[in-house]
Amino acid sequence: MNGTRPGFALPRAGTASPGQVPGEGPAPVAAAPELLPADASVDLAAEREVAGVDTVLGALDAELVGLAPVKTRIREIAALLLVDRVRARFGLAADPPSLHMCFTGNPGTGKTTVALRMAELLHRLGYLRRGHVVSVTRDDLVGQYVGHTAPKTKEALKRAMGGVLFIDEAYYLYRAENERDYGAESIEILLQFMENHRDDLVVILAGYTDRMETFFASNPGMSSRIAHHLEFPDYTLDELAAIGSLMLKRQRYRLSPAAAETFREYLARRMAQPRFANARSVRNALERARLRHANRLAASAGPVGLDDLVRLEPADFLASRVFGEPAGAR
């Protein structure tokens, strides 16, 4: 050995960062930050800036229309975590808050979108190490035969560690009519992990309001372990119109003034119809309007300008079957 390079010259991946090899200098965890004296003061606004909280909350406000109660709760959680961080710097220890959540609301009210934002926010505030979202349903958690459920549920939980486990339509986990259903076993493991690995992952259950009520009624242990029950309200007509224009803007379309009127009229009629799915219905309506718009342009033999390509006209909405029937009819 000539002193240039100790040991074997093994090819190494360039991603190895110092501090990952134990025994190389002091352990990285040893450097605990110094506590602040009791008479010090901390600028909370600067703390927010460092954590990047405002970026996420701002994006939440800009991209999600309405949902006032949900946004309020998210702000509260962000404030709590921020204050907890500052408290820790003064040496005021407190247990990390339990942040398992339940999102209830009708279809298309933004539960999945909010879950994604929540994961990002918790990551920025240092509550979650990674902030990824693992989205699962009953199929991913419950097995088909004896002894199949526990490994399946645990695998999903392990994949979600460091982030959020989002269980969509969680009420399917428990089937009251079949007492030998394996869903109960899955719930038991979930509860155990939610309790023991509170600082490793956040579990978010989502589902329609009435069915989640029944689910919690038959699983009281689950309900009491979830600190935050967030109810997603239905959107009003104005909010739906705003959602529609946001969607169009993102896809580089716009409504002509007359079409904006027609679109509102369409929404009012569609809301009264059965199986109305809030923002999802708005998206579907716009998809169909795009189809008709394209068809209209293709059928007109004349030249097409940029404005024609981005402008939706009333005719693109009026062809819908919603206008074919008297309002309120199926």
Next chain:
Amino acid sequence: MRITQGTFSYLPDLTDEEIALQLGYALGNGWAVSVEFTADPWPRDNYWAMWGLPMFGLADPAGALHEVNECRRAYPDCYIKVSAYDSRHGRQTTALSFLVNRPHRESTANGAG
């Protein structure tokens, strides 16, 4: 006698924090982590009993560390190792493997002697 198999085996035993860092390194490289255990670590016997399936798709070391601890609880007097498998085409081999548990008293009769 203290057996020396796998990476880091000439170092003092890794703490849980250090194991988590190593697991994080393996996951960061996209290697699938698995836990194996044996009572008899004969040097030529690479195939130890598997503790569950290899963990594919993990994002965070906490999940793997959880399995290590579960295995320790079930087999406190066994050797337990963690293997990280690199599945990339052209490599497809164990990329990293290290002990995470030893029996309280290591026998002289086993393969290390």
